[in-house]
Amino acid sequence: MDAKEILLSHLRETIDLNTEQESIVLDSYKEKYLKKKEVLLFAGEISNHMQFIAKGCLRAYHMDEEAKEHIVQFGIEGWWVNDLYSYLTETPAKQFVQALEPTTVLQIHRDALNELYNKVPAIERFYRLKFEKAYVALQDRTINSMSKSAEERYLEFRSKYRSIEQRVPQYMIASYLGITPEFLSALRKKIK
Secondary structure, three states, X not given: OOHHHHHHHHHHOOOOOOXXXXXXXXXXXXXXXXXXXXXXXXXXXXOOEEEEEEEOEXXXXXXXXXXXXXXXXXXXXXXXXXXXHHXXXXXXXXXXXXXXXXXXXXXXXXXXXXXXHHHOHHXXXXXXXXXXXXXXXXXXXXXXXXXXXXHHXXXXXXXHOHHHHOOOOHHHHHHHHOOOHHHHHHHHHHHO
């Protein structure tokens, strides 16, 4: 299945589109290919695109004042990844988005997306539902990081994102969980 067919299949899970609308939607997205380690979005740039992952794996991360990376999000096939705050506020991104393996994304520029909302109103509903889910996930992650132990967070990560755990280095999972790689290693040994 090519990248645009994957996107169409993803859209169909949430909204109904007729053949003409599908064609309009697909014409609005552009394919972008990334090599492993290639950066899709740099901190400081304004995120002007919504990005759908058709193939591959990405990470979004923030660098603190000491140049330490803090992984905010992973993304795999069928997921969306972005610095959503930058996109919605049109302010400089605080995150980098980088490919962890060769990746194909489908991008739509904010202007094209706004035009698409008028041409195909169901797309506006699709993105509203996606934004709602993103907000819920962010709030859930924030509360979990404050109220659950590192072991509970790791076990939840493993159960929710088993396929990601097997595709990304352990030190990145540790960063996502807010723990050191050594602590994650000790946790994994304890759980086995």
